[in-house]
Structure formats: C-alpha cells, structure tokens
Amino acid sequence: MTATISKVIFVAMVIGWYVIRYEYARRSRREKIVRSARGPVETALLLMSLTGLGLVPLVYVATGIPRFTAYSFHPLFAWLGLFFAIAALGMFHLTHRALGRNWSISLDVREGHQLITDGVYRRVRHPMYAAFWLWAIAQALLLPNWIAGLAGLVGFGTLFFGRVAREERMMLEAFGDSYRAYMARTGRVFPSILGCRFSK
Numbered sequence: 175m176t177a178t179i180s181k182v183i184f185v186a187m188v189i190g191w192y193v194i195r196y197e198y199a200r201r202s203r204r205e206k207i208v209r210s211a212r213g214p215v216e217t218a219l220l221l222m223s224l225t226g227l228g229l230v231p232l233v234y235v236a237t238g239i240p241r242f243t244a245y246s247f248h249p250l251f252a253w254l255g256l257f258f259a260i261a262a263l264g265m266f267h268l269t270h271r272a273l274g275r276n277w278s279i280s281l282d283v284r285e286g287h288q289l290i291t292d293g294v295y296r297r298v299r300h301p302m303y304a305a306f307w308l309w310a311i312a313q314a315l316l317l318p319n320w321i322a323g324l325a326g327l328v329g330f331g332t333l334f335f336g337r338v339a340r341e342e343r344m345m346l347e348a349f350g351d352s353y354r355a356y357m358a359r360t361g362r363v364f365p366s367i368l369g370c371r372f373s374k
Contacts, residue, residue: 180252180316181235187259187312188228191266198270198277219333226329227306231313234322243320255315258308265305268294272301289349291356297365299356300338304363306330338362 233239270277272293294301310326317323342362345353 175249175252175256177247177252177318180247180255180318183252183256183259184231184313184316185235187263187309188232190263191309194263194266194270198273215336219336223306223329223333226325226327226332227309227313230325230329231317231322234317234319240319240321243322245318245320247318251315251318255312258312258315262305262308262312265294265301265308269302269305287348289345289352289356295360297360298363299342299360300363303334303338306334307363 238244272290272295276287276290298304307330310330313326314323342353342357349356
C-alpha cells in the first residue's frame with residue numbers, strides 16, 4: 175500500500191457512493207413530499223457534511239492542500255481505511271436497497287411513505303448514518319492529513335448531532351406508536367447490545 179493508492183481508494187469510495195445513490199436520487203424526485211423539515215438549518219448541516227466528507231478531502235487528494243497539516247503515511251492505517259471503506263459502501267448499498275422509494279437526502283416524508291423495519295433496519299434505525307460514520311473513519315485512515323482526514327468526522331458529526339433527534343421526532347409524528355415500539359427494540363446507529371453511546 176502506498177500513499178497514492180490510499181488516495182485512489184478514497185476517490186473510488188466517492189465514486190462508489192455516487193453510483194449507489196444516483197438511481198435512488200433520480201427516483202425520489204418523482205415522489206410527492208407530504209411533510210418536510212427542509213430549511214436553512216437542514217441546508218447548512220448538509221453543506222457542512224458535504225464539505226467535510228467530500229470537498230475538503232478531494233481538494234487534498236487533488237492538490238495536497240493543506241500541506242502544513244500532513245503527517246507521515248502509514249500503510250497499516252491505509253489497509254484499515256480500505257476495510258472501513260468497503261464496509262461503508264456495503265452499508266450504503268444495503269440501506270438504499272431497503273429504503274427504495276422512501277429514501278430522501280433531506281428530512282422528508284413522502285406520499286405513501288412506509289416504515290422500514292426489516293433487512294438492515296431490523297436492529298438499527300439509522301444504518302445510513304452508520305455508513306457515513308464508517309466513511310468518516312475510512313477517510314481519517316486513508317488520508318494522512320490532520321485537516322483533510324478528520325474533516326469527515328467533524329462535518330458529518332455536525333450533521334448527525336444536529337439532525338438525528340429532529341428526524342426521529344418526524345418519524346414519531348408520521349408513524350406514532352409503531353415507531354415508538356421500533357425505537358424500543360433497536361439501536362439508533364449501532365445495535366443496542368453493543369452499549370454504544372449512539373445506540374439510544
């Protein structure tokens with residue numbers, strides 16, 4: 175493993191994400207939205223996540239900027255990053271496949287929206303967020319730069335902590351007791367048996 179290959183893996187992860195998401199994004203535009211939490215806060219959170227997970231690391235891959243925060247490349251970190259990248263893309267695929275027409279980039283409830291509780295959603299309420307945490311970890315391991323590597327954790331972490339509670343309130347309003355029961359038997363991002371801080 176070399177630093178160049180590590181950067182190529184990161185770019186491949188970005189391309190893989192786009193390929194997985196493209197068809198679902200195209201389909202979701204056809205579905206009527208009946209309830210939405212879109213607004214300035216949601217837009218700002220999405221932009222912060224995009225900046226941290228995409229713009230900052232891709233600028234680094236293309237230009238090496240910011241150079242002053244670079245550190246020595248460690249092949250072991252890159253191999254671990256490859257593992258997390260594969261896990262992230264696998265989770266993206268499973269999540270999009272399970273959601274189908276219910277998927278949306280924003281906090282939206284669409285006409286005929288269904289509560290998905292099977293497949294990858296059987297034990298975790300927000301596997302898409304789990305995929306992005308895996309992405310952010312992969313990015314930190316693949317890119318030997320304090321700013322570019324950690325930007326994903328900061329950018330996505332801001333989105334996660336600023337959004338997940340609002341998303342769950344929206345689901346409670348849409349699905350009531352069904353979602354409340356679903357919350358009781360699942361973890362938020364990781365299975366609750368792990369005792370993780372993100373599990374409730």
